[in-house]
Amino acid sequence: MPETTEDLNEFWRWLYEARERGPIALDTETTGLNVFNPSFRLRTVQFGDQRDAWVIQYERGGYFESYAREAVQRTQRVLIHNAAYDWLVLDRCAGIPLEDLAPWTTDTRTLAALCDPRQPSEGGIGTALKPLSARWVDPAAPDTQSGLTAVFRSLGLTKETGWAGIPLDHPTYLLYAGLDVILTARLFPALRRELARLGVRNELVAYEHELARICAVMQRRGLLVDQDYAGPLARRLAAEAERYRAVAARYGVIKVGSGDQVAAALVGMGETLTERTDAGALKTDKAVLLPLADLDRDWQRIGAREPNRLADAVLRAKRAAKWGETYAAGFMNKLDDAGRIHPVITPLAARTGRMSVTDGLHQLPSSDHIVRRAILAEPGHVKISTDFQAIEMRVLAALADVRRMKEGFTRGGDAFDIHMYTAKLIRGEGATKRDRKLFKGAGFGKVYGGGITTLARQTGASEAEISQAVTAYDRVFPEIKRAGKRWQRQAFQNGMVFVSATGRRLPLDRDRTYAVTNYACQSAARDVLGQAMIEMEGAGLLEYMRLPIHDEILASAPREDAADVAREFERCMTMSLYGVPIVAEAEIGGRSWGSLYGADY
Structure with missing residues (x-):
């Protein structure tokens, strides 16, 4: 940890020698995780290889700041674990555009996900640095996280406030910072060997890094929030939640979140509940309550029965509370200085490679306009949503070579x-x-x-x-069942791993091998979207792109250019998959995202 200009000169000599030996691992320590919080600061920048780590105290300013910035810019090949975060940190705090750093970066978290995409809860290692290091570097690799947490407590700090409050030169803090780059540097060759052993193509690795960069650019730009709408919405939803809780209370349910209370009341009303949790309690989750309330997954009436008023009230009370707290109030609490939120877009979130977006934005019902109304296009812009048409079924037809289904898609036209x-x-x-x-x-x-x-x-x-x-x-469509059985056989022969159309490894659970069809289709659909996103950047559309939501791209474009931009999005999302036409349709709305779902603005 350099303390003087002489120490910094020694670091500089090490840097030039180390970069000749191979890639240099890079990491940052900051005051928290929300890069765009107005009080967010960069505290240290770490550089390391398999033998040495240098912790540069960026927060001290002066030479420390300038040496750290210059070192990042002069490092020719970089290893980062969870690169998108550090790209954004250095972009915002050090003035190093992520576009400059990303082409030279290898993300060891991405490599790990391509080796095994499962989380620990699914039987995998996950993508966190310390567990990966214990598996691939050294089972006894030191984990200073618990020691650092103890230091936070001793200083009267919490896990949340400790990162900003711990003294910059605390030895445990410096050890924690320095170890991460050494572990990353040692992890890299081990993961590279494993990818080669598994036969994962280099093209897939490069493709995932391209998508990570595109998603980071969208996260940096963020989403403009209508504060005049979101603030009152939070209060209205809180009142709505209270109103439905009162309805539930009339049926004896004092806490709508209590499964036991809800189950007892429903059984008392004559409803039959059969599904149980692992602990043996009757299930009363959304999947159980929606049909009792005669609602489908999009909260539209099914028309199959008389709605159960208690089930309906519990659902609506919980939804109003969640929407008010997670969305409306959540947006207001996460605003940056420009009135934007910056949801984290994770390109490799699910086992199948499906992307996710934080702040619950990828979990909104397809019929909702209330929450979406709070998200605005830029001034003078309108929102554009471009969505694949029947992508799941088109991918299924393509992968399973379903003759009659392929004929329908080929001959049926865009409105098929x-x-x-x-x-x-x-x-x-x-x-x-x-x-x-x-x-x-x-x-x-x-x-x-x-x-x-x-x-x-x-x-x-x-x-x-x-x-x-x-x-x-x-x-x-007999080909679908035959394909599923064939894919299961292939997985059995490959150590319970199915290899997708793009070479992605998809481990199967032994008690759910039937899920192989789902994995094959979801993974291919995700990669169709990923390829389209790369095409969009090539067509100059990245400046308009805001979010990938499932099979949809949300954009903001000047009103006068919206029709041309929408046609270009459609073009980028139109392709052929094993002879099946993949088509998309763009919809141009008003100023808010909600206008695409029925809102009047």
Whole structure:
């Protein structure tokens, strides 16, 4: 830890020698995790290889700040664990554009996810540095996190305030900072060897780094919040939650979050609950309550039964509370100086590679406009949403080579409705909207692995009807079932790992091998979106892009150019997958994201 200019000169000599030997690991310590918080500061910048680590106290300013900045810019190849975070830190606090640093970066977290994408709860190692180091570097690799937490407590600090409050020269803090770059430097060659052993292609590694950079650019830009709308919305939702809690209380449910109270009341009202938690309690989660309230996953009426008022009240009380606290109030609490929030976009969030967005923005019901209304396009801009059409079914048709499904997609044109097409194949030309809904459920059951009970609950049909629909689906599209069995065999022969169309390794759980169809389709759909995002950048659209949401790209574009920009998004999201046309449709809204969902602004 350099303390003088002479020490800094020694660091400089080490840097030039180390970069000739190979990549240099880079890391930062900061005052917290919210890079765009107005009080956020960069405290130290660390450089290291497999033998040495240098902790530069950036917070001291002067020579320390300038040496650290210059060293980052002169490092030719960089290793970072969770690169997007440090890119954004150095971009905001040190004036080093992430576009300059990203091309020279290898993210060891990305490498780890491509070796095994599972989290510890799923039987994997996860992507955290210390567990990975224990697996690939040394089982006894020191973990100073617990020691640092103890230091925070001794100083009267918490886990949240400790990072900003601990003295800059505290030895445990410096040891924690320095070890991370040494571990990253040692982890890199081990992961590279493992990727080579597993046969993971270098092209997939490069592709994931490109997507990480694109997502980091979107995170840096952030989303403009309508504060005049979000503040009152938080208060209105709090009142709404209280109103529905009062309804639940009339049925004996004092706490809507108490599963035992809700279950007892529903049983007392004559409802039959059969599903249980691992602990043996009756389940009363959203999946159970929605059909009792006669609601589908998008909170639209199913029309299968008389809604249970208690189930409806519990659902709405919990949703209003969540929307008020997580979204409306959450947006207001996370604003930067420019009135923006900066959701973290994680390109490799799920086992299948599906992306996620923090602040709950990828979990909003597709019918919601209330929360989305709080997110604005730039002044003079409008919101554009470009969404793939029936991407899950198109990917399924392509991967499983489903003849009749491929014929429909190829000949049906942009307005082709795969679910009505399926209903007519099975029921004839007299197929109804209800038939369409039934066979849509059967199709999604194939893609997502939903069982008969789950599909019946979601569609409002009886289990007998769903069972017959699935049987009919298999008769019309026999290739799907055959492909699923073939993919399971391939996984068995490959150590319970299915390799996706793009070479992604997807470990299967032994008690859920049927999920291979879901994994294959989700992974391919994600990579179709990823390729489209790279095409968008090449077409000059990155400046308009704001968020990837499932199979949708949200954008903000000047009102006068919106039609041209929308057509370009559609072009980038149009391609062919094994002969199946992948198409997208752009919708131009008003100033708010909610305008695309029915809001009037």
